[in-house]
Amino acid sequence: MVAYGVHETRRREVLGTDVGAIESEAFWREFVRSLVARGLQGVRLCISDAHTGLKRAIAQVLGCPWQRCTVRFVRDMKGHVGRAQQQMVSAALLEEAEDDLLAFMHFPAEHWSKLRSTNPLERINREIGRRSDVVGIYPNDQSLLRLTGALLLEQTDEWLVSRRYLSLESLAKLYHDDTIDADEITLSIRPGRREVAPAA
Helix, strand or coil, X not given: CEEEEECXXXXXXXXXXXXXXXXXXXXXXXXXXHHHHCCCCCEEEEEECCCHHHHHHHHHHHCCCEEECHHHHXXXXXXXXXXXXXXXXXXXXXXXXXXXXXXXXXXXXXXXXXXXXXXXXXXXXHHHHHHHHHHCCCCCHHHHHHHHXXXXXXXXXXXXXXXXXXXXXXXXXXXXXXXXXXXXXEEEEECCCCCCCCCC
């Protein structure tokens, strides 16, 4: 799994990754605690899949609002019914999941397209998967950590030199006094294909 955040400089940064045999609530909780132990604080929104254990871990450890990835929700919904029933089921499921799907709307409208899904993380996971397929089998978790860590370091470097992810004006709307606290972060967590990187 990989977690990344958008911090006060308006840039994205990989916050951490880990590997586990199963995606249990205990595993997720330990992962989120490890991010906090390394200094993560002030999280204003966490975006992830609707994994029950992950959602509970976010609530217990971070205590911040949670946003369900809307793209994954739509894919999951379409996977459960045939085309003919999608309209009817869509309305019922959307009404039921409204709070989880619309948490991003409590942020400035300029942020909505960036906060409603985990798509940026999906691209990273695909690249990790592509390169992992070349290697095939890893002798241990540490070897997977080394490869993934190198890829995520490369991604973080690319984000640092690319244009800002959020504008200063839109980020300032989050704060009453128009100052940006260095500890305020939006977090996105996405499970992947046993992605791992060394903790900072």
